[in-house]
Amino acid sequence: MKITIIGFTGSGKSTLSSKLEEKYSIPVLHLDEVRYNPDWTYKPLKEAEEIIGDFLLKEDFIIEGNAYSLALNRFDLSDLIYVLNINRFTCFNNVLKRIRENKDKQIYKHKLTFSFTLWMLFGSHQRKYKKIMKDIINKYQNKVIVINSLKQYKKL
DSSP states (O other), X not given: OEEEEEESTTSSHHHHHHHHHHHHTOOEEEHHHHHBOTTSOBOOXXXXXXXXXXXXXXXXXXXXXXXXXXXXXXXXXXXXXXXXXXXXXXXXXXXXXXXXXXXXSHHHXXXXXXXXXXXXXXXXXXXXXXXXXXXXXXXXXXXEEEEOSHHHHHHO
């Protein structure tokens, strides 16, 4: 089975991928880990593309993350696409919870800034991502599962 999971920051992509990995014993690729260094600077694009390209050759996979400019063929190759269209305030609350739970891990120490909060709640990426998600839902409607609420998410 080949699965792709997309959604806003804090929507539960990593959590869902971990649950599916455990349930189906399928390897997971986290696009944030491929695309970014621990300090959130970009890794070289060629390096990220090679890692993703090799991963897409697997018989089964789970790819979670947005990075819409990378590996667009992952949607064509996927048997199932989860679109986590969760409210931005719920997502922000999830990020706050993640930061509290992981406060000693380096990757989360710098994330809660005023600019990050503004970006998360009111950034223009919200509209851009919604349009991309809508396009993916329309193009791949036969293999898309859209999750619009925390209640739906918890039923998975």
